[in-house]
Amino acid sequence: MPAELLRSNKYPGRGIIIGRCSDNRRTAIAYFIMGRSENSRNRIFVQTEEGIKTEAFDPSKLSDPSLIIYTPVRKAGNAIVVTNGDQTDTIWDYLSAGKSFEDALRTRTFEPDAMKTPRISAVVYPDGAYKLSILKSMNGDAGHTLRFFYEYMQPKAGTGHLIHTYKSDGEPVPSFEGEPAAVKIPDSADELAGIIWSSLDEDNKVSLYVCYTDLSTGETERRIINKNIR
Numbered sequence: 001m002p003a004e005l006l007r008s009n010k011y012p013g014r015g016i017i018i019g020r021c022s023d024n025r026r027t028a029i030a031y032f033i034m035g036r037s038e039n040s041r042n043r044i045f046v047q048t049e050e051g052i053k054t055e056a057f058d059p060s061k062l063s064d065p066s067l068i069i070y071t072p073v074r075k076a077g078n079a080i081v082v083t084n085g086d087q088t089d090t091i092w093d094y095l096s097a098g099k100s101f102e103d104a105l106r107t108r109t110f111e112p113d114a115m116k117t118p119r120i121s122a123v124v125y126p127d128g129a130y131k132l133s134i135l136k137s138m139n140g141d142a143g144h145t146l147r148f149f150y151e152y153m154q155p156k157a158g159t160g161h162l163i164h165t166y167k168s169d170g171e172p173v174p175s176f177e178g179e180p181a182a183v184k185i186p187d188s189a190d191e192l193a194g195i196i197w198s199s200l201d202e203d204n205k206v207s208l209y210v211c212y213t214d215l216s217t218g219e220t221e222r223r224i225i226n227k228n229i230r
Contacts, residue, residue, distance in 0.1 A: 002162050002183040006199035011036065011169035012176075014084040016122050017196070018130045018152070019160015019185040021212065027128040028160060028185045029211045030196055031072050031082055034204040039063045044226040045207040050075040051082075052209050057228035067111055073209060076123075080213075083121040084165060085111060091121060101131055102149055109145040110136050118165045118175050128215050129153040132163050136175045150180055160185040193223045 002017060017030040033054070035041040042061050045052045051073025056062040062069075070086045076095040081088050087108050094104035101123045111117040118136035130152050138144035152161060161180035166173045186192050193210040200208075210223040 002181075003195050003199040005162060005181055005183065006196065009164075009168055010201045011166055011173065011204055012200075013117070013165035013173070014120065015162060015164035016082050016084070016120055016132065017160050017162045017183060017185075017192075018082070018122050018124055018132065019183065020128055020155035020157050021185055021187045022158030023187050024157035025216065026187075026212045026214050027124055027130075027155075028189070028192060029073070029080065029082060029122075029124060029213070030192060030209065031084075032196060032200060032208045033072075033084070033206045034200065035206050036204060040068055041204075041206055042228070043068055043206055044228050044230070045072075045209050045224050047222065047224060048074075051080070051211075052224065054207075057226075057230070067113060067117075073211070078126040080124040081122070082124070083119065084117075085119050087119050087121055091123065095123070101133070105133050105135060105147060105149075108135060115173050116140060116142060116175070120163050120165055120176075122163075126215075128155050130155065132161060132180050134163060134176060140172070158185055159183070189221045189223050193225060197225050 014033045019028050042057050043054050044057050046055050053071045071088050074081050076092045081091045091104040116137040118134050121133045124130045132150045134148050162183050163180040189212040208225040212221045
């Protein structure tokens with residue numbers, strides 16, 4: 001389960017989990033966001049026809065929407081794109097034009113904030129195969145972008161992979177290092193949502209989205225948890 005990895009990290013930042021349920025019939029997608037500033041914490045997930053978008057919980061307190069208001073989950077044909085920023089739209093544009101996930105992300109870099117926040121992204125194909133990516137600076141050097149791509153074209157039942165933006169809390173916050181971590185995927189969307197939400201730091205967690213998709217029928221089961229409730 002991802003619980004051990006998340007409980008031991010006060011600030012993983014934003015994270016993506018993709019995997020296959022143990023029944024081998026459904027794909028699991030999870031995306032969570034955290035925040036340390038008032039602007040980052042002032043957010044909620046709102047369901048859309050294609051996935052989710054972020055919105056300001058209290059619009060009067062929104063100071064800078066540029067890096068916190070975006071579409072984390074969006075369909076691109078029969079594929080599903082999951083990211084922590086506006087690169088969702090870049091990937092959607094490229095896939096829609098018959099180009100690749102990798103081609104899209106080679107046009108992007110890490111986020112232009114003080115922490116040089118990595119961009120994490122995923123694409124999930126109709127058969128449940130998936131790819132993950134992280135774009136980050138080279139040891140904080142803004143002049144060099146490192147791009148990593150990970151392919152999981154033969155998903156294993158009951159197994160998924162977790163990638164997140166930050167290695168841990170700190171000043172400055174260190175970027176994620178290493179390969180995506182293998183995690184167990186339960187058969188219940190409610191169970192996975194409960195595990196992730198209860199494992200995230202209480203002060204810093206903001207929102208969580210979980211979606212289970214039946215590979216044969218396309219039927220989805222979605223869950224959204226927002227710390228801020230309207």
